[in-house]
Amino acid sequence: MKRALAILCLVALVGAGAAFGQAQGVFMGTAIRSLENPYHAVWARGGQAFADSVGGVHVIQTCEGSSEKQLNDIKALVAKAGKDAVFCIDPNESPNIIPIAKALEAAGVYYVSWWNKPENVKAWDYPHWVAHVAFDGISAGEFAANVLFKKMGGKGKVVAIKGMLANSIAIDRYKGLENILAKNPGIKLVASDTAEWDRTKAFEKMKSFLVANPDVGGVWAANDNMALGALEALRAADLAGKVLVTGCDGISEMLDAIAAGEAAATVLNDSFWQGGMGLALALAAKTGKIDLKKTPKEKRQYFARAVEVSQDNVKEVIATYVKGTPKYDWNDLYAFYVRAMP
Amino acid sequence: MGQVLALAFVLLLFGLGTRGFFLSPKNLSTILSLAGIPLIICLAIHQVVLIGAMDLSTEGIISLCAVVAGFLIRNPFNALDLGFWTVPLVLALGAAAGSLNGLLNTKVRMPSFISTLGMWWVAQGVAVILGRGNAVKMLDPRFQPFTNGEVAGIPITMLLALGLGALLLVLQRSTRLGKFMYAIGGDEALARQAGIRVDRVKVLVFTLTGAIYGLAAILLISRLASSNPRAGNGLLFPAMTAVAVGGVSLSGGIGGAVNAVFGTLIVTALNNGMVLMKISPYVQNAVNGIVLIAAVALTLNRKKLGIIK
Numbered sequence: 294m295k296r297a298l299a300i301l302c303l304v305a306l307v308g309a310g311a312a313f314g315q316a317q318g319v320f321m322g323t324a325i326r327s328l329e330n331p332y333h334a335v336w337a338r339g340g341q342a343f344a345d346s347v348g349g350v351h352v353i354q355t356c357e358g359s360s361e362k363q364l365n366d367i368k369a370l371v372a373k374a375g376k377d378a379v380f381c382i383d384p385n386e387s388p389n390i391i392p393i394a395k396a397l398e399a400a401g402v403y404y405v406s407w408w409n410k411p412e413n414v415k416a417w418d419y420p421h422w423v424a425h426v427a428f429d430g431i432s433a434g435e436f437a438a439n440v441l442f443k444k445m446g447g448k449g450k451v452v453a454i455k456g457m458l459a460n461s462i463a464i465d466r467y468k469g470l471e472n473i474l475a476k477n478p479g480i481k482l483v484a485s486d487t488a489e490w491d492r493t494k495a496f497e498k499m500k501s502f503l504v505a506n507p508d509v510g511g512v513w514a515a516n517d518n519m520a521l522g523a524l525e526a527l528r529a530a531d532l533a534g535k536v537l538v539t540g541c542d543g544i545s546e547m548l549d550a551i552a553a554g555e556a557a558a559t560v561l562n563d564s565f566w567q568g569g570m571g572l573a574l575a576l577a578a579k580t581g582k583i584d585l586k587k588t589p590k591e592k593r594q595y596f597a598r599a600v601e602v603s604q605d606n607v608k609e610v611i612a613t614y615v616k617g618t619p620k621y622d623w624n625d626l627y628a629f630y631v632r633a634m635p
Numbered sequence: 636m637g638q639v640l641a642l643a644f645v646l647l648l649f650g651l652g653t654r655g656f657f658l659s660p661k662n663l664s665t666i667l668s669l670a671g672i673p674l675i676i677c678l679a680i681h682q683v684v685l686i687g688a689m690d691l692s693t694e695g696i697i698s699l700c701a702v703v704a705g706f707l708i709r710n711p712f713n714a715l716d717l718g719f720w721t722v723p724l725v726l727a728l729g730a731a732a733g734s735l736n737g738l739l740n741t742k743v744r745m746p747s748f749i750s751t752l753g754m755w756w757v758a759q760g761v762a763v764i765l766g767r768g769n770a771v772k773m774l775d776p777r778f779q780p781f782t783n784g785e786v787a788g789i790p791i792t793m794l795l796a797l798g799l800g801a802l803l804l805v806l807q808r809s810t811r812l813g814k815f816m817y818a819i820g821g822d823e824a825l826a827r828q829a830g831i832r833v834d835r836v837k838v839l840v841f842t843l844t845g846a847i848y849g850l851a852a853i854l855l856i857s858r859l860a861s862s863n864p865r866a867g868n869g870l871l872f873p874a875m876t877a878v879a880v881g882g883v884s885l886s887g888g889i890g891g892a893v894n895a896v897f898g899t900l901i902v903t904a905l906n907n908g909m910v911l912m913k914i915s916p917y918v919q920n921a922v923n924g925i926v927l928i929a930a931v932a933l934t935l936n937r938k939k940l941g942i943i944k
Contacts, residue, residue, distance in 0.1 A: 329763050329864045331770060458916060487916040491869060492859060497669055501910040504662045525859045529783040546770055546861065 319579070320374040321349040321572045324367055324382040324393075327357050330518075331544050332564050333383070339568025340381060343623055347576065360389040367393055371400045379579050380404035381571025387411050387461060394419050403578040405571040409461055416593040423578045423585060424592065426571075427634065428599040430462045433560040434469020434515070437539035440558035440603050441511045444537055448479030449510030452502045454495050454523060455487040456515035463490075466515045466541055483509065488519045495522030503530055512538040517547035517559055524555055543602055545615045551607045561600035561614060566621060566629065573623040583626065591633030598629045637933075638882050638897035645901055649908030657908055664788060670903040671792025672854050674896060676870055677877040678799055679847035681895040682840050684878055685807075687820045687887025688740060688747035693874060695758030696732045696845060697867030700725050700852035702762045705771035705862025708778065718775060726849040732758055733845015737838030759864070766864040778857035792854055797896070799847065804892040816840060820888030876923060877902045879930040889934070902926070 323340040325333045337353050344351035352370055356363035363385045370378060380402065384390040387409035394414075397404050398421055406416075406425045416422040441451070453470060456463030474482055483506050488495035495514065502509065503526060512527070514520035520540030527533045534555050540547050543561025550556040577583045585593075602610050613619050622628065649657040656662065676693060683690040704725045709716040717724070732754065739750035773779070784791045807813040815836045818826040827833050851870075856862035881898020883890030905926065909919045 327763070328767070334767060334769065455916075484913065486910055486913075489869075491865070492861070492863075493855065493866070494869065496859060497906075498910060500665050500669060501907050504659075504665045505656070505911055521861070522859060525779075525861075528779075544770065546772060549772075 319347075319349045319576065320352055320370060320378040321576070322352050322354055322367065322370050322378060322380040322382075323568060323572070324354045324356065324363055324380060326383060326385060327355045328353070332542055332562070336383070336564040336568040339565035339570075340572055341568075342565070342618075343569035343572045346623060349572075349576070356385050358385065360385045363389060364392050364396065368396050371396065371402055376401050378402050379572060379575035381568065381575060382406045384409045390414065394422055397421060403575040405574045407567060407571065417590050420585065421578070422593070423574045423583075425594045425634065426567075426597050427462075428560075428562045429596040429631065430465025431469040431472070433541050433562075433599060434466035434513075435473050436469075436560055436601050437541060437558045438470045438473035438513055441513060441537060441539045442473060442477050442480050444557050445480065445510045447477060450481050450483045450506055450508060451511045451513055452483060452499075452506065452509055453485035454498060454512065454514040454519045455485060456490050456519070458487055458489075463487075463515050470513050488514075488522065490516055490518055492518045492522035495519035496526045499523040499526035500529075503527075503532075509536060511536060511557075514538060514540045516540055517542045517544045520556060520559070521546055521550065524550060543600065543610070543614070545611075548602065548607055548611050548615060551602060551604055552611065554604065558601070558603045561602055561610065563600060563614070563619075565614075565618065569621060569623055570626070570629075574626055577626055592627060592630070594634040595627075596631045596634055598631050638880070638894060638901065641880070642897055642901050642904065645904050645908065649904070649912065652908065652912050657911055662907070662911070664785075664790070666900070666904050666907050667793045668783075668785075668790035669907060670899050671790055671796045672851055672858070673870070673873055673877065673903060674793070674796035674899040675799060675847060675851045675854070676874040677881070677895045677899045678796065678803055678892060679844045679851065680874050681878045681881070681883045681890065681892070682803065682816075682844050682847075683747070684883050684885060685820045685887060685890065686816050686837060686840050687823060688837065688841075689885075690736065690751045690841070690844060691748060691871065692732070692736055692751040692754035692758060693848060693871045694867035694869070695755035695762070696729055696848045697852045697855065697870060698762040698864050699732065699758040699765075700729050700849045701856045701862045701866035702766040702771070702864050703728055704853050704856055705773065706765070709774040710771050711774065712769070712771060716775065718777070722850075722853055725853055726846045729849025729852070730842045730846040733848065734838055734842040736845065737841030740841065741834035741837050759867075762864040766862075770861050770863040773856065773860040773862065778853075779860045782854050782857040792858075795850075795854070799850075800892045800896050807891045812836065812839070817888055822888075872923070872927075873902055873906075874899075876927040876930070879927055879934060882930075882934055884934045885931055 321344045323337055325336055328334050341351050354366040382404055384406055388411055390406055390410045398419055403421045403423050405423050408427050410425050416425045455467055474480060484502050486498050488498050512523045514523055517540035520538040524533060524538050527536050537557040539558045541560045543559050547559045578585055680690055704721050707715050707717045707721040736751050736754050739745050740747045786794060815831050818831055819833055819836060823833060855866050877898035880901050881894035883894045
């Protein structure tokens, strides 16, 4: 009995706290994986910046890798806010967008999604799905490979470190590498394995690669975290700076490595812009600034421009994106549009 | 010693599979350098398993210690620059988290697998809050060369791990605490009746384990010269596999530091061999899982488990 009372008190306290915490304005949900990685941490800051600029209430929902939690968190915010909400969503896994879309359509809430969705699901079939946007993985993989192979003089051995295996962005980036390999007969891919986006795993895989291929000339990694792990393995073998690595994502340590001449290239996926623009698009649809019925299909699913970074432009990129916060015009909704997503 | 046979089998298998390349001195040295930190973590966990408890908080506590260490060593985010004084501080932090595990188990009387599961997420959460998702670069140039260094061809991390193993072996074989640990692992009720202060021993073991996590965290971040709140991710599974493969019974009371050494070497050699043989990463994960299940099936003492849950 005592225990039941204690639990009741606790629930009442939490409830009261939540009631007092009620704020005014449109609820702006940012549903992302976690705040543990710099990429999503910057994403959340972008969302906050946009919410502050229009006086909305920013709610960050991290799913920590659980699709179930992501759906439940979104439903909970909708239950609380009703139609007074918009969402910017990075689906945990691509099929997860379907139940999320159903829940949000039922509530009449506008939303924008990023990166992952099943190919046969089309945003224009859903009246509240404002847009699905991604940075192009194939061209990112191609850019990094091109820069790396040029630095190697068009010949030599490379190893590849892939991302999470079933992940569509990991597959796209690797496809980009394969495209450029086909155009460079002098370059031989001698080993490729996954390190699941993880730095420590990439370090360990690279150590094993180096034993089998001590004469490797370059390392292509599907993201910066793994590229940096591989770089430390190269450092331990006294090869840092002699064997260049490439990555993708544009995290600040990688930019430093490029500036230091130890890495060749990365592609900066501007997650600050993603976090802000996702909410901006959704809010524009909610307030009637854009009419989805008249929006052409190519604006409902598209690839956006990412920032390609090599040793040539790394100093400017650091000055703009790391030291400063780039200024965005949140009203220019399709400023980074590149091409339609089929 | 089944473990020696298992290690010999793995070495032979991959030796043949890679036409002897796997057994080259260079690759054996690589295996040793890859096994150092996992061995330290395995040594930490096996102590808890020995007393019949379980510790799942490994990744959380290591991540927490890594983030705190990152901010204590010279870094771009604050003015602190404690150098090697960071080591005792972080060991103490790990020990504190570990002792909390022990107190939850003994004083609050929670099953250790659930209290440590909770502790995993608490520590992980605090790590994220403190680190705010940033990777913290290590600007003190002394740590990385030390961790990646070698003495007489043997990687320093491995020497540290073997030193720690020897220390724990002495503790287990020649001290009263060691005897108490085996008594508790064998039959806790009996140990209590014999007048052993079970709770105190358990808290002590959990504390020691936590301190070793702190050591592992410092080595992990100095190896990469960078700390982040994900530093501990993915470390529990291989360490737990190594505990089981090495022959430390998950029901407690059987095995010791030597088993942990063999277990870690087997697991590390297995994974290195699979990479060298270019076995598909999908298959690699499955193989690790099969090895864990098989090892537990062979080492579990079912007489002690009345009901299997």
